Amino acid sequence: MNRTATQLLTLVRREVLRFVRRPYNTFLPPIITNALYFAVFGVILGSRIGEIAGVSYIQFVLPGLVVLGAISDSFENASFTIFHGRWNEYIQAVTTSPMSHRSVVAAYVSASALRGIVTSLLIVGVGLVFTSVSVAHPLYLIAFVLVITTLFGGLGVIGGLWASDFDYLTVMNQFILRPLVFFGAVFYSLEVLPPLWRTVSLFNPMVYMVNGVRYGMIGVTEIEPTTSLLVLTGAAVAVLAVDLALFKRGYGLTE
Numbered sequence: 001m002n003r004t005a006t007q008l009l010t011l012v013r014r015e016v017l018r019f020v021r022r023p024y025n026t027f028l029p030p031i032i033t034n035a036l037y038f039a040v041f042g043v044i045l046g047s048r049i050g051e052i053a054g055v056s057y058i059q060f061v062l063p064g065l066v067v068l069g070a071i072s073d074s075f076e077n078a079s080f081t082i083f084h085g086r087w088n089e090y091i092q093a094v095t096t097s098p099m100s101h102r103s104v105v106a107a108y109v110s111a112s113a114l115r116g117i118v119t120s121l122l123i124v125g126v127g128l129v130f131t132s133v134s135v136a137h138p139l140y141l142i143a144f145v146l147v148i149t150t151l152f153g154g155l156g157v158i159g160g161l162w163a164s165d166f167d168y169l170t171v172m173n174q175f176i177l178r179p180l181v182f183f184g185a186v187f188y189s190l191e192v193l194p195p196l197w198r199t200v201s202l203f204n205p206m207v208y209m210v211n212g213v214r215y216g217m218i219g220v221t222e223i224e225p226t227t228s229l230l231v232l233t234g235a236a237v238a239v240l241a242v243d244l245a246l247f248k249r250g251y252g253l254t255e
Helices: 004-018 028-049 057-087 101-130 140-161 166-183 195-199 206-217 227-248
Strands: none
Touching: 004 057, 004 101, 028 057, 028 101, 057 101, 057 140, 057 166, 057 206, 101 140, 101 227, 140 166, 140 206, 140 227, 166 206, 206 227
8 A cells, every 4th residue: 555545544544433433423413313304204294295206205205315414414524624623723733744635635525425425324224214215226326425425525625614613614504505405305396396496496406416316216306317417526526626726725724
């Protein structure tokens, strides 16, 4: 193993251990929250709503909850670790190390994406308690989850560098990301919306993520999945390029 790979894996290991060692703060909340979602929306309301697009309501909302958990935890992990490192001034140990900026960004984003993936698997596990879980298109499902968690891990790096206090992190996660997901066709089909609002919803990027994961899991989508995947991949690459540029500039680290 060369030096670059060793440096990268060392930082990834540190970041992974940071959230693995505190499961009550990292993994227990999404388990409890999604159990409540499944109980209320899936079981109680789902029994009255019936089927959507040929599947039970609880199976219809499951992919959206997977997206919600994956992007929230990916974003939160990256933004918190970057900001906390700046706040307590220990991120300098990373920025002054021999690691390249590319390796630093890759390590933070990879660890954050991994947390998002673990969270999505836990949500699927909770879903298994309430309903059967199928995988209609596994390659699409894997691709969408990897791209989505990478994208929001990258956005979390930007958020962590931009935030000037902890309130900024709360605002970004709770008042920007989550509302976009809830209006991203998690709990409803786009077909039930009036034409105007359906058109407006298409400007919400979360709609494409939810439909992509939904296609991978249950084979149902209202948007062409390959196009969505290509657009999201392009967005992830662009965000990672911004991350790299910000680290090279020292934005939030030296200002």
